[in-house]
Amino acid sequence: MSTAETPVTQVEKKQKKKTVQWGDDPKIGFVEALYLPAIAGGIATALKHAFFKKRSTAQYPEQKPEMPPNYRGVHRLNRDEEGRVKCVACYMCQTACPANCIEIIAAPAPQDDPKWANRDKFPATFTIDELRCIYCGMCEEACPVDAIELTSIYDLTGMSRQEMIFDKEKLLSVFDETSKAGLDPVRTNRGALGPASEKSLQSADSPPPPGRGKHG
Amino acid sequence: MNWYEIWTELWPTLIAIGIILAVVPVVGLYATFVERKLAAAVQDRLGPNRVGPFGMFQAIADGIKIFLKEQIIPSHVHTFVYMLAPCISLMTAMFALVVLPYGPTPVNYDGGLRFVVMPGLDISLLIMFAISSLSAYGIILGGWASNNKYSLYGAIRSCAQFISYEIPMGLSVIGVILVAGSMNIETIVASQSSGDGISGWNLWWQPLALVIFFTSALAETNRLPFDLPECEQELVGGFHTEYGGIKFVLFFLAEYTHVVTVSFLTTLLFFGGWHFPGVPSEVTASYGILALQMLVLLVKVCGVVCFIMLLRWALPRFRFDQLMGLAWKGLIPLAMLNLVFLAVIESLEWHRWPLAVLSVVLFVAAGYWSAWQSQSFVRKASVA
Numbered sequence: 001m002s003t004a005e006t007p008v009t010q011v012e013k014k015q016k017k018k019t020v021q022w023g024d025d026p027k028i029g030f031v032e033a034l035y036l037p038a039i040a041g042g043i044a045t046a047l048k049h050a051f052f053k054k055r056s057t058a059q060y061p062e063q064k065p066e067m068p069p070n071y072r073g074v075h076r077l078n079r080d081e082e083g084r085v086k087c088v089a090c091y092m093c094q095t096a097c098p099a100n101c102i103e104i105i106a107a108p109a110p111q112d113d114p115k116w117a118n119r120d121k122f123p124a125t126f127t128i129d130e131l132r133c134i135y136c137g138m139c140e141e142a143c144p145v146d147a148i149e150l151t152s153i154y155d156l157t158g159m160s161r162q163e164m165i166f167d168k169e170k171l172l173s174v175f176d177e178t179s180k181a182g183l184d185p186v187r188t189n190r191g192a193l194g195p196a197s198e199k200s201l202q203s204a205d206s207p208p209p210p211g212r213g214k215h216g
Numbered sequence: 217m218n219w220y221e222i223w224t225e226l227w228p229t230l231i232a233i234g235i236i237l238a239v240v241p242v243v244g245l246y247a248t249f250v251e252r253k254l255a256a257a258v259q260d261r262l263g264p265n266r267v268g269p270f271g272m273f274q275a276i277a278d279g280i281k282i283f284l285k286e287q288i289i290p291s292h293v294h295t296f297v298y299m300l301a302p303c304i305s306l307m308t309a310m311f312a313l314v315v316l317p318y319g320p321t322p323v324n325y326d327g328g329l330r331f332v333v334m335p336g337l338d339i340s341l342l343i344m345f346a347i348s349s350l351s352a353y354g355i356i357l358g359g360w361a362s363n364n365k366y367s368l369y370g371a372i373r374s375c376a377q378f379i380s381y382e383i384p385m386g387l388s389v390i391g392v393i394l395v396a397g398s399m400n401i402e403t404i405v406a407s408q409s410s411g412d413g414i415s416g417w418n419l420w421w422q423p424l425a426l427v428i429f430f431t432s433a434l435a436e437t438n439r440l441p442f443d444l445p446e447c448e449q450e451l452v453g454g455f456h457t458e459y460g461g462i463k464f465v466l467f468f469l470a471e472y473t474h475v476v477t478v479s480f481l482t483t484l485l486f487f488g489g490w491h492f493p494g495v496p497s498e499v500t501a502s503y504g505i506l507a508l509q510m511l512v513l514l515v516k517v518c519g520v521v522c523f524i525m526l527l528r529w530a531l532p533r534f535r536f537d538q539l540m541g542l543a544w545k546g547l548i549p550l551a552m553l554n555l556v557f558l559a560v561i562e563s564l565e566w567h568r569w570p571l572a573v574l575s576v577v578l579f580v581a582a583g584y585w586s587a588w589q590s591q592s593f594v595r596k597a598s599v600a
């Protein structure tokens with residue numbers, strides 16, 4: 001077939017012609033070709049930084065960084081106004097956790113104790129494997145009563161793996177510590193908590209729990 | 217010759233050797249510390265500052281750590297050569313120091329305390345270059361024995377780099393030798409003395425030779441911007457990929473010894489050695505003056521070492537073709553032209569100032585030439 005090429009093939013050919021492109025070395029002028037001015041410039045920059053710039057090193061153990069309040073660090077288990085663990089053992093967090101690191105064993109709330117009269121269930125044990133956790137925050141999003149929260153504590157260390165599996169007591173103590181130190185996560189105070197956590201469900205005349213700030 | 221005479225001949229040599237053996241590792245360790253501090257300063261950091269005051273003992277801590285490391289010999293290496301390579305590397309690097317005066321040394325040495333292992337050697341500069349080029353062996357053997365292609369690449373690159381940069385280095389030094397009329401380092405230093413202590417330095421008369429020498433010497437030390445034999449981005453670790461612990465440190469120490477050697481050579485050949493305004497230029501027996509001269513020399517050397525370390529953070533790395541291009545298309549022709557004109561000027565026995573003019577003219581001409589070449593360069597290859 002010796003007919004004229006269709007416009008399409010012409011376009012294709014043009015495009016094909018452009019597929020190989022040479023990257024030429026940039027043309028250099030006289031001053032660049034001397035090398036030394038550029039070298040002097042480099043040294044000047046280095047010296048400027050060495051002598052006139054502020055050091056940006058943070059001397060870590062002495063000088064702690066300030067974490068943003070929405071940082072997702074170690075978990076805490078919140079207490080309600082009466083000092084009970086707020087968790088109602090609904091297993092939402094355990095189900096939501098993508099890392100499978102929460103383990104809860106629920107138990108019926110002690111009915112003979114008047115303190116627990118208005119509660120059906122409570123967690124008999126509540127453990128979080130802090131080493132397995134990926135600090136995604138899904139658990140606190142899932143929790144209907146805002147019982148579990150991620151604090152801005154970041155320097156989590158331990159001597160053994162066993163030590164890093166936090167049980168209920170430990171998680172509650174994290175709450176006590178952070179709320180005392182005024183380090184509540186922002187999410188605590190943002191005022192958009194789940195309905196189960198609304199104040200009206202709880203006794204109206206008890207003092208607001210520590211750390212409930214604006215919302216309480 | 218009785219024993220007493222042998223002893224009087226021997227003790228200054230033994231002392232000089234002892235000083236080198238004792239000081240080189242310490243200098244190597246502390247050079248890493250200084251380099252880290254300097255790098256930190258350039259990058260707005262603080263650098264090591266935990267071990268001892270200002271982190272001074274960091275170097276010692278590093279040394280202890282490295283000595284206590286497990287010795288791992290990979291199963292795929294040629295064990296004997298693999299073990300031999302770092303030793304050769306360090307040995308040649310240290311061996312080059314035997315002709316290097318690390319303190320004021322008179323031209324006509326006749327007994328007594330001295331600061332060089334082999335004084336009065338007529339060809340000390342030649343020996344220096346001969347031995348320091350041997351250090352390529354260590355790297356090549358190490359790269360080959362590692363039985364790893366990245367190591368071999370590093371070694372081959374190093375070899376090519378060595379061969380290329382030996383030439384401009386030698387050519388640029390010949391100018392200095394011609395002017396001094398000797399290959400003896402002590403004589404070259406003495407030839408740079410002058411009444412005011414500073415105007416005699418080769419730096420003022422042969423700046424181009426200094427630039428060429430320093431560039432090629434830097435390339436010989438395998439340091440940035442010429443560290444292609446070991447660049448992490450391309451070759452893992454280059455020739456020392458398979459080395460760890462003390463064997464790696466030997467390579468490392470060899471590199472730093474090279475840096476120190478190069479700094480000494482630059483100082484001795486171009487920066488007037490122990491000459492300085494206000495310091496007597498004659499090497500006498502007075503200890504006070506000797507100490508002063510030694511101080512001058514060491515301060516100059518430290519300055520050059522710091523400059524080399526600073527360059528590392530000031531310049532980007534060369535590409536390998538640029539590296540070769542710089543040596544073969546830039547430095548070698550320049551050094552050769554410089555040498556020819558310099559020989560002519562020297563043989564006419566004029567004053568020395570035309571030498572300085574010559575350097576500047578050649579340098580500017582080279583700049584024009586390469587700019588013109590770059591501007592008029594058109595790639596001929598057509599698109600397939």
Ligand code: SF4
Nearest residue numbers: 097133134136137139
């Ligand atoms: S932060 Fe994420 S991974 Fe950690 S416990 Fe909560 S849901 Fe699981």
Ligand code: SF4
Nearest residue numbers: 087088090091093143
């Ligand atoms: S989601 Fe909240 S209430 Fe439910 S088990 Fe987890 S912490 Fe307890």
